[in-house]
Amino acid sequence: MATTRDAAPAAKFFDPLAQIPGGAGLRAARDAGDPAAALAIVRGLTAHDDVVAALWGIAGDASAEDHALFTAAVEAADDGTPLARTLRALRYITVGWAIRSGARAEHVSANQFEQFHDWLRRAERVLFDVCAEHPGCVPAWEARITTARGLELGHGEARRRYDRLAALDPQVFAAQRVYLQQVLPKWSGSWEDASRFVAECADGAAPGALGPALVVDLALERRVDGEKTIPPEMIDRVRGVAASTVLHPHHVRTAATATAHANFALFFSFADLPAEAWPHFEALGDTPVEGIWGYYEPGAERLYRTSRDAAAKVAAKAATRTGVRA
Template structure:
C-alpha cells in the first residue's frame, strides 16, 4: 500500500504513474522507454548520505549548500566563445581555436570534444567549414569526433537489453562511418594523436577484443605516450564492467602512473571503479602511496590542466576515505560551487554526493 512507503518513495511512485499515463504505457514498461537520466529525474532528490550532525561548511570558507550546482561549467573563455559562435552557425572561431592547440595534445583533445559535441547537435557550421576548406585536417578531426557523439546518441543510455535491434544497427553503422572519418583525419595529420582518441571510443563501441584494441592503443601512444584523455578512456576499457578486470585495470593504472605525475590520478579513478564493483580500495597502498604526489601535481604543474577539476574531486574523496580531512577541505575550496566532476555523477545525484563528501570532510577537519 502506498501509505506504507516512505515519503520519498510515495512521491516517486506517483511521479512514475503520472509519466506512464502521459506516455501511454504501463508503469513497469517505463524503464524500457526512458533513458536512465530521464528515469532518475522522476525521483525526488535524496538528502545527502551523511550520518551525523551536518556542519556549517561556511565556517571553513566554503560556499553554502544552496550555491552548489552539478551543471556543466566552463571557465575557459576561448571554449565559451566557440560554443557561442558555432551556435550561431560560424566556423572560423572553431577552426582558429583548434589550430592553436597543435602540439598541446591534451588541450587539443578537450577542444575537439567540445566541437564534436556541438557538431553532433547541429553540423551546419561544420559543413560550411568543410566546404570552405576541403582537405582541412581540423574539420576532418571534428567530423570524426562528432560521429562518435552521434553514434552514442543513437544507441541511447539504456542498458543493452533495452536497446532495440534498429538502434544497435544504426549505432554500429554510424561507428563505421566514424572509423572512416578517423582514418581521413589521421591521414591528413599523421603526427596528431587526437584522431586515435576518437578511435578508442569507437573500439569500445564496436566491442574490440583486447588484442585488436591494443593495436589502436599503440597508434595513439606512438604519437603521445602520456596523453591524458586517451589514458582516461583506456582505463574504462580495462575495467571489469567493459572488457577487462580489476586486475587489468589496476595494472593499467599503475603503468600509467609510472609514466608521468599527470597520469597518477588514474589510480584514484581505479580505486573508485573498484569501489563501485564492491571491492573497497580507497585505502589500498597504491592509492595512499600516490596521494601526496597527486596533490603536489594538482597544486603545481597540473593546476591549470583540463583534468584538474575532475582530479580534485577524486582527490577529495580519497582524502576523506583516508581520514585526511583538512586536506580534503582544501580540495573543496578549489572546487568551490562546482559539483560537475565526473566522479559525483556515478551515484545518480551528483550534487548530493558532493555535499555528503564535503560534510564528511568538514565534520572531521580541524575547527576553523
C-alpha cells in the first residue's frame, strides 16, 4: 500500500540504510510509502545485524506530517510473516518514542508517557506472538529488549530477552548496544552494571567480532553524562579494540560495522586524536550513520563535518610527509 507524496523527501545526512546491502532500494521503497517492497529486499539479507538495521530503518521517522499514512501502510503490508509483523511492531515503537522524545524522564509529561506506553504495549503484543510462534526470530527478540526498557519491565526481564537472543546468535551488535542502554544509570542501572556487561561482550570474542567495541559506547555515554576527560588508559583500550574489531582483517562487515566506525570516529575526535579518527571516517565515506553522534542534535551534522574535516587534514599532511596519497 503506497502513500501519496507531493515530493521526494529530502535526503538526511545520517542515513540508517546507507550501509546495508540493497540500502538504496530499501530507501526508495520506504520513501515511496511501500513497506511491502522494502520487506522483499530485507528477506534477501542474511546477517542479523543487517536485518535488524534494515527493519529499524524502514520503520522510519514518526515525526513527519504524514506519519499516520506510513503507519497504515506498514500495517497493510503485514502479511503474517515474522519479518512483516516485526516491522509493524517497530513502527509502533518508533511512533511511541517520537511522542515520548529523547528527553530524560523528568522532562516528559504524563500525557506523553501515557501515549508512549500505549504504543509500546501495542508493539509488545505483536512481538509476544511472533516470539511465541517463531522463537528463532532474532529481530523480534531485539525489539523486545527495547519494549522491556520503555515499559519498565525491569532488568531481569530485559536480561531474559537478551539471553534468548544471544542463545540464537551471541554476536548481534545491535542487541548488545540496546541492552547496554538498559543497564546504564539513566535507565536505573549503574556504571558498574554497564561495565560488567561490556566486559562480558568482550570476553571470548573471536578476532574481528564487534562485541569488544561496546566499550566505545560506554566511554561516550560517560562523556554525555558529564565525564569530559578521557583517561589515557581508556584511549589505549579503545585503540586496541579498534585494531581487534573493525580494523581487523577477519572482521566481516555488516550494518553494525558502520555504527561502530561512527562511534570510534566520535571517540577519537573527542580525545583530540584526529589521525586515529580518520580511518573510521574514511570507512564511512560520504554516507555516515548516526551512532552516538545523534546525541548532539541539533548540531550533530555540523559536529560530524567539522571533526571529519579536521581528521582529513591531519591525514593529508601525514600522507604528504610520507609520500603516500591519502
